[in-house]
Amino acid sequence: MKTLILYAGKYGCTEKAAFLLKSRLGEADVVNLKYAKVPVLSAYDTVILGGSIYYGKIRKEMVMFTSKFERELSEKRLGLFICAGMAGEKAEQELHQAYPEGLYKRALAKEILGDEVYPDKLSTMDKWILRMVKGKGNEAGAGLSMDKMDSFARVMAER
Numbered sequence: 300m301k302t303l304i305l306y307a308g309k310y311g312c313t314e315k316a317a318f319l320l321k322s323r324l325g326e327a328d329v330v331n332l333k334y335a336k337v338p339v340l341s342a343y344d345t346v347i348l349g350g351s352i353y354y355g356k357i358r359k360e361m362v363m364f365t366s367k368f369e370r371e372l373s374e375k376r377l378g379l380f381i382c383a384g385m386a387g388e389k390a391e392q393e394l395h396q397a398y399p400e401g402l403y404k405r406a407l408a409k410e411i412l413g414d415e416v417y418p419d420k421l422s423t424m425d426k427w428i429l430r431m432v433k434g435k436g437n438e439a440g441a442g443l444s445m446d447k448m449d450s451f452a453r454v455m456a457e458r
């Protein structure tokens with residue numbers, strides 16, 4: 300059976316995380332929820348969902364996807380991740396709230412993989428808000444955690 304990685308991001312960090320996971324898992328299909336048709340889920344026994352957090356919430360494409368396909372997803376070997384600028388308790392809360400409770404509880408792996416910010420790509424509004432929150436010159440993210448990526452992939456690869 301196959302592995303599917305479905306992601307919803309805005310500027311590229313979540314996409315990068317999705318492909319870094321794929322490179323650790325070997326065979327996996329990677330699909331951007333924003334642009335691609337949702338694949339037939341019955342073809343996969345393992346599904347990894349990832350999304351980035353804005354204003355405390357995961358991208359709306361992921362909210363719509365998980366609410367529509369919660370039943371099918373609950374039968375999969377499931378992994379959940381977020382890309383987020385927050386750390387600690389606040390980020391744990393964001394991860395918990397990002398996915399339906401039933402899926403969160405069942406997931407084999409769930410992780411906050413870190414964040415990357417690409418200042419040149421940000422919309423004027425996002426740039427302005429990030430500057431307000433983090434201060435001018437401090438917009439860059441802390442980076443994606445390769446250790447967390449490795450352990451997430453290890454759990455998902457175990458059969």
Ligand SMILES: Cc1cc2nc3c(=O)[nH]c(=O)nc-3n(C[C@H](O)[C@H](O)[C@H](O)COP(=O)(O)O)c2cc1C
Pocket residue numbers: 307308309310311312313314351352353354355356382383384385386390393413414415416421424425426428429440
């Ligand atoms: C305008 C803006 C708002 C953000 N809000 C949050 C937030 O509420 N919580 C958080 O943990 N990270 C927040 N972030 C950080 C993003 O989640 C992080 O940069 C992530 O890596 C973006 O991934 P993407 O490029 O795939 O969208 C925010 C970033 C921006 C630019």
